[in-house]
Amino acid sequence: MQRRKGIMIVPLLVAGLVMLSQFFHSEKVVNPETGKAARVALSSDQEDALGLQSYREVLSQARVIESGPAHDTVVRVASRITPTTGSAANTFHWQVSVVESDQVNAFCLPGGKIVVYTGILPYTKNEAALAAVIGHEVAHAVARHGSQRLLRTSLANTFMMGAAASLSMSDMDNQQRRAAMAALGAGAQYGLVLPFSREHESEADRMGLLYMARAGYDPREAIEFWRRMSSQNHAGQPPEFASTHPSDATRIRDLEAFMPQALAEYEKSAPR
Numbered sequence: 001m002q003r004r005k006g007i008m009i010v011p012l013l014v015a016g017l018v019m020l021s022q023f024f025h026s027e028k029v030v031n032p033e034t035g036k037a038a039r040v041a042l043s044s045d046q047e048d049a050l051g052l053q054s055y056r057e058v059l060s061q062a063r064v065i066e067s068g069p070a071h072d073t074v075v076r077v078a079s080r081i082t083p084t085t086g087s088a089a090n091t092f093h094w095q096v097s098v099v100e101s102d103q104v105n106a107f108c109l110p111g112g113k114i115v116v117y118t119g120i121l122p123y124t125k126n127e128a129a130l131a132a133v134i135g136h137e138v139a140h141a142v143a144r145h146g147s148q149r150l151l152r153t154s155l156a157n158t159f160m161m162g163a164a165a166s167l168s169m170s171d172m173d174n175q176q177r178r179a180a181m182a183a184l185g186a187g188a189q190y191g192l193v194l195p196f197s198r199e200h201e202s203e204a205d206r207m208g209l210l211y212m213a214r215a216g217y218d219p220r221e222a223i224e225f226w227r228r229m230s231s232q233n234h235a236g237q238p239p240e241f242a243s244t245h246p247s248d249a250t251r252i253r254d255l256e257a258f259m260p261q262a263l264a265e266y267e268k269s270a271p272r
Contacts, residue, residue, distance in 0.1 A: 033086075038144075047144065051112075052093075052111060063099065070098055080215040129224065132209070227252065
């Protein structure tokens with residue numbers, strides 16, 4: 001029995017070594033706004049190539065609006081936000097598209113590919129709130145959050161493979177093994193992946209406030225936007241621990257706490 005337990009540990013040790021190798025061989029990046037260091041799974045060139053590929057795929061399956069008030073507003077706001085992003089303003093190949101859809105959504109792919117769905121415009125209501133949305137999405141790309149999440153997911157998958165191999169050597173029956181794997185999977189999801197995602201959302205909120213403020217948009221409009229979103233989200237919003245995003249209440253509270261710093265940036269951008 002003691003020997004069996006020793007053998008069972010081997011796959012976990014191998015998984016741990018692989019995880020260490022994955023982590024320390026990954027690229028280390030520094031967030032230009034926060035100074036916080038992080039590890040990413042992909043190089044900038046790989047991210048840019050994937051971003052461009054995804055952008056083309058999205059547009060090929062969508063009805064793209066190329067003129068009119070909605071298009072002009074989105075392009076105008078984006079053209080004011082993108083120069084505020086520091087080094088990314090020079091290294092990204094910015095493109096902006098407006099898609100006609102009821103989806104309440106917007107995103108910015110790696111390399112600066114911005115897509116805004118018309119379904120979100122009734123909630124933004126004004127250019128400043130739209131700037132909050134675009135600033136938030138641009139922040140994800142600047143901070144390389146997608147590549148950070150990819151690395152974290154890869155590490156979690158490596159651990160799960162080691163755990164599965166270890167459990168296969170145990171005295172458990174198949175039902176017990178499945179239950180153990182489910183518990184480990186839930187632990188990784190709720191304890192590792194989801195909190196990491198919520199951290200990125202909060203970071204993008206703060207960075208987005210700075211971008212919109214530097215672009216001359218009142219950052220307080222971001223809070224009004226999220227209050228409008230909260231009023232329509234309430235019924236279907238999952239508990240925060242089970243979500244990739246902070247709850248609306250948490251998001252609004254954090255924005256309010258960060259507002260003095262954003263307002264200081266806004267004051268700097270105001271015409272004299």
